[in-house]
Amino acid sequence: MQPIITIKGINKTYTSGFQALKDIDLEIRRGEIFALLGPNGAGKTTLISLICGIVTPSSGTVHVAGHDIVSDYRAARSTIGLVPQEVATAxxxxxxxxxxxSRGLFGKPRNPAYIETVLRELSLWDKRHxxxxxxxxxxxxRLMIAKALSHEPQILFLDEPTAGVDVELRRDMWAMVRRLRDSGVTIILTTHYIEEAEEMADRIGVINQGRIIVIEDKAVLMNKLGKKQLALTLQNPLERLPEELAGHRLELSADGNEIVYTxxxxxEHTGIPELLRQLGKHGIDFKDLHSSQSSLEEIFVNLVRPRP
Ligand SMILES: Nc1ncnc2c1ncn2[C@@H]1O[C@H](COP(=O)(O)OP(=O)(O)O)[C@@H](O)[C@H]1O
Ligand SMILES: [Mg+2]
Known part of the structure; x- marks a missing residue:
């Protein structure tokens, strides 16, 4: 199937000289929830503003539902609903x-039945007056979402939909976004919460310092992000792991000098205290230990570090 959005070779340098986006290539599949995950300042808002025609690219092309966002702006934009980061309404x-x-701004004829459906879906119908x-x-x-949906777009962008929102409302928002996807809308959301990407996305793109550093199915990425290894250099080489310890997550190096625990x-529980207890019980001493993580993990740590 044709991607609903195709981004090729996009660069953006602001007039200040700051390059906010570097060589972005990205395809969004019809009907998916795609999460663009990255720390503050990574370029998330710049990228979605560019796709929505609010920011002009310095180079590269974007096609939305077959329309070039520069030469065919109106057609491209009419397929898009945008929920901006800041709540702004009259x-x-x-x-x-x-x-x-909002619907009128897109030149769409009145359609009270559609508006009613959206307002009901977003639990705003009782508040319509x-x-x-x-x-x-x-x-x-929720009204910002209703506004963004007013002209029946095929694609909905949500820029940090739950930043600064309490846990309960966040769960509500997630459920709502899923229902929208189920109704056939393609969803692209930006977030700096790993948890949000994990909860919501079918696929995740990680953006850092203007570059997309990884695009993966959620399940694959979460696996990579979540894995860490602890290597123990043994005092004395082991021929084999004790029965009790052998098996999942623990491996003995070929020369018997190192145990690697994944x-x-x-x-919540890494299992490390239990591992060390077991080693002690079996009289296995180690002289050194170090842990390692993928570079993604480092970015991840950076992402989730609580901000002041
Ligand atoms: N109009 C602008 N002029 C110059 N720099 C900008 C402008 N808008 C954003 N930036 C810079 O571009 C970088 C990316 O910003 P942004 O896309 O808002 O990141 P994010 O949404 O991921 O937090 C930041 O360093 C920001 O300061
Ligand atoms: Mg932003």
């Missing part, structure tokens, strides 16, 4: 009027 409009207005200023934070976020660094 405070004294009503919910339904805001949605109708309410002024935006009276809505809770969670409702305002563990899930995201798990």
């Amino acid at each position: 405070a004294f409009e009503t919910v339904a009027a805001t949605m109708q207005f 309410a002024k935006i200023v009276t809505l809770s934070g969670g409702m305002k976020r 563990f899930d660094s995201q798990a």
Whole structure:
């Protein structure tokens, strides 16, 4: 199947001279949830702004549903709904009027039935006559999604949909995004939460300092991100691992001098204390130990480090 978005050789240098995107190649599949995962400043907002025609590329091409985003901007943009990072709405409009207005901007004829469906889906139907200023934070976020969907786009971009949102609302948002995907909308979301990408995405692209450093199916990536190894250099070489220790996650090097333990660094229990206890019990002494992680893991650690 043709990708719904094709990005080729994209570079973006802002007028300040700062290069925010470097050699981006990316294809988005129709009907998937794609998470663009990266730390603050990585270039996530720049990339989606560029696909949505808000930022112009310095070089490269983007096609959305077959339309070039520069030469065929209106057609490309009409297939896209964008939920920006910041909530911004006219405070004294009503919910339904805001949605109708957004729809009008795209030159779409009135369609009250469609608007009702979206508002019901987003649990805003009861609030359709309410002024935006009276809505809770969670409702305002949902309204931003309703607005983005007002012109029946095939693709929905969500820029950091749950940044600064409490856990409960985050779960609601995730469920809602899944329902949208199930209704046939292709979803691209940006996030700096590993957990969000893990929870939501079919595929994940990791972006760092303007470069996409990996694009993987979620399951494959999570496996890579989560694995860490602990190597123990033994005091005396072992011929084989004791029965009790042999098996999964533990390997003895061919020369018998090193034991390598592979563990899930995201798990609550790494199993390391138990491993060390077992080794002690079997009288296996070690003189050195070191742990290793993939470069992805380092990026991951950087991503999840709590910000002040
Ligand atoms: N208009 C601009 N002019 C110059 N630099 C910018 C502009 N917008 C963003 N940047 C820079 O580009 C980098 C990427 O920003 P952004 O795409 O917003 O990252 P993210 O969304 O991943 O946090 C940052 O270093 C940011 O300071
Ligand atoms: Mg951003």
